[in-house]
Amino acid sequence: MKNKIALIYLSVDGALIALSMYMGGAWLLNTQVAFICSMLVVFASFYSYKGMIAKKLENMEISQEKDLLDKIDDKHELFEEEEAQDLMSEEEFKEFYKEERAKLSGAKKSFSNLFKSWSGALGIFRLLAYVVLFISVLVLIKNEFFEPIAFIFGISALPLATVILSSLEKN
Numbered sequence: 001m002k003n004k005i006a007l008i009y010l011s012v013d014g015a016l017i018a019l020s021m022y023m024g025g026a027w028l029l030n031t032q033v034a035f036i037c038s039m040l041v042v043f044a045s046f047y048s049y050k051g052m053i054a055k056k057l058e059n060m061e062i063s064q065e066k067d068l069l070d071k072i073d074d075k076h077e078l079f080e081e082e083e084a085q086d087l088m089s090e091e092e093f094k095e096f097y098k099e100e101r102a103k104l105s106g107a108k109k110s111f112s113n114l115f116k117s118w119s120g121a122l123g124i125f126r127l128l129a130y131v132v133l134f135i136s137v138l139v140l141i142k143n144e145f146f147e148p149i150a151f152i153f154g155i156s157a158l159p160l161a162t163v164i165l166s167s168l169e170k171n
Contacts, residue, residue, distance in 0.1 A: 005165060009039070012161040016154060027150040030140065034154025037133040041126065042158060048123025 013035055020028035140146035 004168075008161050008165045008168075009158070012157045012164070016157050019153070020150065023150070026145050026147050029145055030147045030150035031154035031157070033136050033140065034151045035157050037129070037136050038155050038158040040129040040132055044123065044125035044129035048126045051123065 013032075016031045016035060017028065020031045137146065137151070140151075
């Protein structure tokens, strides 16, 4: 899997380099700086969240019992393995699920998720990656090499590669 991810990311970066060579040197510089900063942010986010989960596992904060979200999503215990799955028709289940999910949506849910995962969201590696991104933009602007469109292409290459990878995984 790691090799497939690396191959997809390098292929997208190769396409960026080819486009940048056609557009000029400033484009090449901007797309590569943006791509590298984007990779730093993604990997730093991964390691921050990985560390957060490892710490929760170490402190036994992650348990097998149902949390509040599971109790709300499954208040009739439809997803219990020992329970029969045919208690509701498919249409009734879809309607029930939509109603329960609607109750949980909104800013309150986002804030509670952020509060629970603050150590991953504000991890030192992730913050440092954003600082590198910010400083890179400032250096490009100061030296009059900054091309906003090229920088956006470089930043968006990684999400594009992720979409390509996920669509390949579905097939």
